[in-house]
Amino acid sequence: MLLLKNCNIFDSLKGQFFLSDILVEGSKIKSVKKNIIVDNLDTHVVDVKENIVCPGFIDAHSHIGMWTLNDSGNDANECVKPLTPVLRAIDGLNPYDEAFKEAYSSGITTVMICPGSGNAIGGQAAIIKTYGTSVEDMIIKSPAAMKLALGENPKNVYSAQRKSPSSRMATAFLIKEMLNKAEKYYEEEKNGLNHEYDEELEAFLPVFNGEMPLKIHVHRLDDIMMAIRIAEEFQIDYTLDHCTEGYLAVEYIKEKNVPVMLGPLFSFATKVETRDASAEAPRVFNDKGVLISLISDHPFMNCKFLPLYAGLLSRYGLDMIDGLKALTINPAKALNIDDRVGSIEEEKDADLVVFNGEPLETTTKVLLTIINGNIVYKDLD
Template sequence: MILIINANIYTMAGKNYKNGCILIENNIIKKVSEKIEIKEEYKILDVKGAFVMPGIIDAHCHIGIMEESMGFEGLDLNEATEPITPELRAIDAINPFDESFKRAIKAGITTVMTGPGSANVIGGQFCIIKTNGVCVDDMVVKEPAAIKAAFGENPKRIYKSRKKSPTTRMAIAALLRETLIKCKDYKYKRYKSEKNNEYFQKDLKMESILPVIDKKLPLKVHAHRADDILTAIRIAKEFDIKITLDHCTEAHFIGKYIKESGFPVIVGPSITSKSKIETKNRNNKTAVELNKIGIDFAIMTDHPVVPIEYLPISAGLMVREGLPIEAALKAITINPAKILGIDDKLGSIEEGKEADISIFNGNPMQTLTNTLCTIIGGKIIYNNF
């Protein structure tokens, strides 16, 4: 058992402790309090007033699937040979030995949602994993966790070069609708065959989309421009499915419509150049505007677009633009946990939750701050005391 003492704890659960304690038993947070009696069997971690918070969560990245220092050999991001590929599974491409995982841990990032890129209208299955491990199956928190869908420039550009559909936003939307309709028909035929005890030949693409139709999985929607965000919302309502709105570069233009939709937002990446037309209105104040109108959101890196270790700094830049500190911290802890559906386990320091804890010598959103310790699943994975 590990007992953290003399900690400045930001729980993300409504109550903070200026000088508190956290007791960890196995991989679970056993107790959080101002004082916990020290026992002989406890391993004492005296953090001497350090900044203690839940393990940081990146809600959208491509770590392990778009490896660093590898080139083509480590690039497994997009199967850009046909626009509808829901059957692809990120778990089959993630390399836990990608050097980025070590940097994530060193930055206090303990959980990530990683998966395919945005070349295809439907790109494949994302998964949620811990950042520590050598076998991806042991790192899994939730798999599959979402199906990637993409609107806007990326599918247009990729398939224009291949001289095939989609080359317009109309075709992107049409292909997505067509796939969802096919899946509904497939579901009916599957049900009818099972009811009549008849043989039914399964289709891997349709089997992968079924959880979306059944609202068991969301579409993880790549959408930067305001009109693409609204198209995604339109289609989600039309088919009664769940989505998350990822990137949302122009969300500040249409905050009212996003709030009315009820769909969650994942903002970013923020520390990049405006590399294409649909990102021309990128602005760190987007998060500020969303916060003002009461939209809970997460902040992401889109790693390697922004190196994953700069997730806290990305949040800090939004604070500089007016986002409250507590809101920024929530956007990299409890908010992504809620959006990803893992807040029963992660995202806050509460009794009964998994012991993923990050310890810093100051606020992690400041550039001069260093990580002192990263605890994942109740084990000290990085120690810089």
């Protein structure tokens, strides 16, 4: 067992701090209360000295371990045909990528990894921990979402190959065509009707039975509206990822009650469709009650800087408490894993981070990172 004494705990549900001890048994939080005393002589006791303890941070949109510095490029995009729903992010994952160490030493303990946005339908995302000796050790849920992309990326990839889609019209048509086939396949499956096995359509069964959402890459406002239109036409759950110009229609998006994944917000605008990005967008969405999560889109923004960028948003009106929520309980809810992570509660995963100051301040250091009850990073005196 592991006992953290004298913790200043961030309660992500209430948005406040309180003093308590935390007892960890195995991979779970066993108890959160003051003055915990244990008789087990093998218990490892750490005096946190009233430093802040947060739930492990969650990066809800990343290509970490899939987009590494190597001669063969990246393993996140298979840009030879625009519809690849059978591809799985975990099969392109290198669990030994050095970026994982940078992630957990910065407080990030959970990420959603997803295929890139070169294809209109890129494949199956997964939710993983940032520490483990194998892919299997790291997985929380796989598949966890179906990645779609609207806008410039599929256009640019396939127009260069003189293939379809080379327009937004074709991207939308191809996506809807496959969803129509998948919906019919799902209905036949649900009603026990005989049909020929189709691996691509089989991949959509968890989408249509409500087990996982569409994860839709969108920047421009018209693409955001198209994403909503497609998801509503087929009555399936979805998230809006990047959602760069979404702040221009915040009231409309609020009505849809859809999770929004914002970022990267401080990167150079390399595409026309990101030129109207605004660092005020998180505050605008948050003020309207939209469930926002802050994302790195690693490696396009190195995930180790995500907490610092969250802190910078205070300059643009996002309260520090709301910034912390956007890295903890909000993405946990958006990814439907808040029964396991996102807050410090009994029976949840023991993913904990100890800071020597305000977690989102530039001068603050991570002192301790715990994932599944194991100390994976330590910088204590």
